[in-house]
Amino acid sequence: MTLHHRPASTSQVQAVIFDWAGTLVDFGSLAPTQIFVDAFKSFDIHITLDQARGPMGLSKWQHIRTLLDEPDIAAQWQAATGSAASDADVDAIYARFMPMQIAKVGEYSHAIEGAADTLAALRAQGLKIGSCSGYPRQVLDVLLPLAAAEGIAPDHVVAGDELAAGGRPGPFMALANVLALKVGDVAACIKVDDTVPGIHEGVRAGMWSIGVSLSGNEVGLTAAQAAAMPAAELARLKAHAEDRLRAAGAHYVIDSVAQLPEVVAAIGLRLAAGERPA
Known part of the structure; x- marks a missing residue:
């Protein structure tokens, strides 16, 4: 059975919680x-x-x-x-x-290539879609309808200024998504983020944490700049980004959310085998 058709294993994952800039929208987090x-x-x-x-x-x-x-x-x-x-x-x-x-x-609100398709694929598998951001609510109020027009519309959104407990690197925004989405096990959640504090957030919340390198803050290039860069230099920047995200605790690192469905599949298999995020 391929990674694209795994109803039994994928059902082990209940929710994916995304960052915004550099992860779902705004390639390069500009x-x-x-x-x-x-x-x-x-x-x-x-x-x-x-x-x-x-x-x-x-x-x-x-x-x-x-x-x-x-x-x-x-x-x-x-x-x-x-x-x-x-x-x-x-x-x-x-x-x-x-x-x-x-x-x-x-x-800078344009969806990252593949993000809308990834959200659609996760929803088709029955997963809930959460999100959180360092952006305050006033900024998200502008961003959200623009992103929705491009197919980026999570089930829940938490802003960086609306929790009394605070934001990253604490687990609070990720856990607020767990509560809102009524997820029964934090180990069945995946946090996807392009920043070190965002990975810390997922790890501290007890979730599988996936770093995003190429489209995110750690590489810091526009899509056009990345495409024009010599392959060796781009590989060096990606490797540095991956090292930082893994050092923060990321269980996986991907170039962009376009690659996420295969990683969700792999985590589903690990959950089905009894593994939990370390």
Whole structure:
């Protein structure tokens, strides 16, 4: 029997919980990255795209706090303002970031190739589809209808700012999906994410965790840039991304969600054999 026709084994998996940017939409996770650079620049603080990518996966407020705690950025803030960055300063940058992100997220909302087909295939097997994001609800309110028009419409969505317990790297958003979807066993859930905090989230929730390398934040290229890059260089970037995601606890790493159905099949077989995520 091929991996494409496994009703007995696939039924062991109950739900798949996806990240958004870099996983389902926005190849390269560009929308949040560039806006962080622009928001900091509006305060005369200069950060690189690589610096902006570093804490990706956290809630956006915590992302800003983490950036301001980096020595180079902290030194810039101290020189510009005469004091260390406070939580009130994080609030000010966040307030600048939010309208910029809301205005721009639609430009980066395109579904990643194969994502809609993957969701359809999982639903055809009876799986529930959850999702969560570092994006706040106001940003998701713009993104969700645009994604739905391209066939990306999970059964449940949790935003990065709406749980009192907090967001990643804690398990809370993933577990909120378990509750909403009424899944009876966290070991029957799969978390799919392109960031290190997102993999930590899945592992801490007791789920199988799958990292996404090529389409995600760790490689950080547009689809066109990836296609134009020499094969050896692209392979090097993917290998580095895979190493980071596996070090975070990923049980599997794939290029994009287009490859996910085969991994879901493999996990179904492992569950049927009595395995649980380590």
